[in-house]
Amino acid sequence: MKKQIQLLSMAIFAFCMNVIAQENAGLTLPTGFKASLYANNIGTARHIAITKSGVVFAKLNNPNKEGNSIVRLEDANNDGVADKMNGWAKYGGTGIYVKGNSLYASSNEAIFKYELNSKDEVVNPLTPQTIVSGLLDRRQHNSKSITFDKGNNIYVNIGAYSNACQVEDRKAGSQGRVPCNILDSAGGIWKFDGTKENQTYKDGKRYATGLRNVVGLDWNNETNQLYVAQHGRDQLNSFYPNLYTDAQNAELPAETFYAINEGDNAGWPYVYYDPSQHKKIVSPEYGGDGMKEGSSEFKDPAVAFPAHMAPMAVLFYTGNQFPAKYKNGAFISFHGSWNRSPLPQEGFFVAFIPFKNGKATGEWEIFANGFAGTENGAKVTNTSKAKARPCGLAQGPDGSIYVSDDTKGSIFKISYSK
Amino acid sequence: MVNFSIKGFIKLAVFISFLGMAQSGNAQNKINGKKIFETRCLVCHQSDGGGVPNMNPPLDGSTNVNGKDIARLVKIIRNGYDERVALDGMYYNNAMTANPDLKEDAIADVLTYIRASWSNKAGAVTISQVKAALLKNKAAKK
Numbered sequence: 001m002k003k004q005i006q007l008l009s010m011a012i013f014a015f016c017m018n019v020i021a022q023e024n025a026g027l028t029l030p031t032g033f034k035a036s037l038y039a040n041n042i043g044t045a046r047h048i049a050i051t052k053s054g055v056v057f058a059k060l061n062n063p064n065k066e067g068n069s070i071v072r073l074e075d076a077n078n079d080g081v082a083d084k085m086n087g088w089a090k091y092g093g094t095g096i097y098v099k100g101n102s103l104y105a106s107s108n109e110a111i112f113k114y115e116l117n118s119k120d121e122v123v124n125p126l127t128p129q130t131i132v133s134g135l136l137d138r139r140q141h142n143s144k145s146i147t148f149d150k151g152n153n154i155y156v157n158i159g160a161y162s163n164a165c166q167v168e169d170r171k172a173g174s175q176g177r178v179p180c181n182i183l184d185s186a187g188g189i190w191k192f193d194g195t196k197e198n199q200t201y202k203d204g205k206r207y208a209t210g211l212r213n214v215v216g217l218d219w220n221n222e223t224n225q226l227y228v229a230q231h232g233r234d235q236l237n238s239f240y241p242n243l244y245t246d247a248q249n250a251e252l253p254a255e256t257f258y259a260i261n262e263g264d265n266a267g268w269p270y271v272y273y274d275p276s277q278h279k280k281i282v283s284p285e286y287g288g289d290g291m292k293e294g295s296s297e298f299k300d301p302a303v304a305f306p307a308h309m310a311p312m313a314v315l316f317y318t319g320n321q322f323p324a325k326y327k328n329g330a331f332i333s334f335h336g337s338w339n340r341s342p343l344p345q346e347g348f349f350v351a352f353i354p355f356k357n358g359k360a361t362g363e364w365e366i367f368a369n370g371f372a373g374t375e376n377g378a379k380v381t382n383t384s385k386a387k388a389r390p391c392g393l394a395q396g397p398d399g400s401i402y403v404s405d406d407t408k409g410s411i412f413k414i415s416y417s418k
Numbered sequence: 419m420v421n422f423s424i425k426g427f428i429k430l431a432v433f434i435s436f437l438g439m440a441q442s443g444n445a446q447n448k449i450n451g452k453k454i455f456e457t458r459c460l461v462c463h464q465s466d467g468g469g470v471p472n473m474n475p476p477l478d479g480s481t482n483v484n485g486k487d488i489a490r491l492v493k494i495i496r497n498g499y500d501e502r503v504a505l506d507g508m509y510y511n512n513a514m515t516a517n518p519d520l521k522e523d524a525i526a527d528v529l530t531y532i533r534a535s536w537s538n539k540a541g542a543v544t545i546s547q548v549k550a551a552l553l554k555n556k557a558a559k560k
């Protein structure tokens with residue numbers, strides 16, 4: 001009898017845990033936070049943007065099964081789950097941003113502008129204005145992520161079509177190009193006028209350089225400054241097995257988060273950031289040996305994250321719903337690594353970066369985890385087995401935050417109540 | 419009559435032992451192939467052959483890998499690959515490194531291993547198939 005009660009209580013406990021897990025859409029969150037599965041199977045959802053009325057727009061990497069690559073979602077009954085969905089546009093891409101009554105979206109080579117009506121519906125889905133076109137797309141690192149400053153300037157990442165600017169990309173023994181000519185038109189952040197049509201490189205300005213690939217960027221309105229997160233280079237052990245072991249490659253280089261001022265140079269491809277030495281190290285393609293320190297002309301990161309986790313979006317939290325410590329700090333989503341093999345992968349979570357007096361403290365913590373959907377939080381060994389990979393981040397009008405996933409196309413809504 | 423059956427028996431015995439050799443040769447090929455896979459392919463294509471979404475295509479279950487166009491597979495391994503590839507309804511963007519130093523037997527071994535691993539059940543690739551593929555690729559270049 002006693003044993004039966006024990007079994008029964010265990011079963012009830014397991015059932016409750018399961019229900020709780022489902023209630024939070026399978027996510028693990030700090031105390032007081034709750035998550036719902038706002039949308040599911042919408043397509044490869046990259047970045048997301050939310051209007052003042054709470055309408056969610058998602059930019060898809062490829063057209064979904066309905067043939068749309070921008071999706072509009074609405075939660076009319078306000079139960080945390082979208083109940084209206086439609087879409088349009090044929091071009092794949094990553095960037096999306098709501099600015100006033102305009103919606104901006106990017107393909108892998110251009111930025112388009114749509115007009116919203118008073119219901120936050122797009123007025124001109126088939127005839128957007130082309131704001132910028134002709135941006136370099138050579139497939140590798142081709143996401144054109146976008147953000148705005150407080151004015152009308154648009155900042156766009158143009159990723160380098162290369163791992164380390166070798167003469168022959170990802171070829172063992174191929175030296176780094178001197179100087180790295182890719183930096184003329186990629187490997188940095190470009191600034192354009194968000195109100196002007198038909199711009200291209202000559203109309204814009206290279207705002208920051210030496211950034212291999214930035215998928216996540218956001219403007220910090222408190223300090224009036226751009227912040228970007230870089231995807232660090234890969235394959236140190238594959239190409240330089242005499243300098244780097246598999247274990248070292250799994251931890252090198254750091255994924256880096258920078259406070260950017262106009263004209264900054266973060267040093268790619270010449271240096272990478274070593275998080276254990278706390279130094280910029282000369283890349284082996286440029287004569288480095290894993291120890292030789294790089295030039296001080298290059299920028300130091302505000303925060304260094306573990307290697308290869310792939311930061312996908314940055315979101316400064318300006319809402320009032322979450323506890324005070326989150327205000328004006330930054331959320332950052334990590335897609336999850338692949339280049340830690342043969343060691344287990346890392347990432348697949350959303351982290352929080354605390355800010356004090358307008359500056360990152362250098363610390364960070366995991367905020368939302370469990371996207372990969374592994375049993376008992378086991379590590380992911382093979383990247384394609386992750387059920388969801390965090391990508392876009394956006395803040396709703398009530399102060400909740402939303403996280404998109406570009407594998408199956410889920411959107412999670414995370415809220416706080418005391 | 420007796421003579422014939424002895425001849426036939428010898429022929430049969432030779433044939434069976436040849437099969438046995440081919441079988442053990444095949445096991446050895448797979449071991450060699452696995453070693454090559456782990457040092458050159460695993461990082462991008464992952465230990466389960468599942469690849470990385472949007473970047474590195476999967477080998478497990480791939481119609482190309484399990485298909486009949488051996489020459490294409492040999493060419494990709496030897497020369498690398500630098501085009502956006504559409505495979506089974508998905509797109510992959512990363513460039514693949516060339517392996518100019520991999521000899522014919524090594525290419526045959528790694529292909530044999532990949533085509534028989536995870537859920538793949540495609541046939542072994544022989545050295546002569548690789549040689550023929552390299553000749554074909556060379557001819558195509560001219």
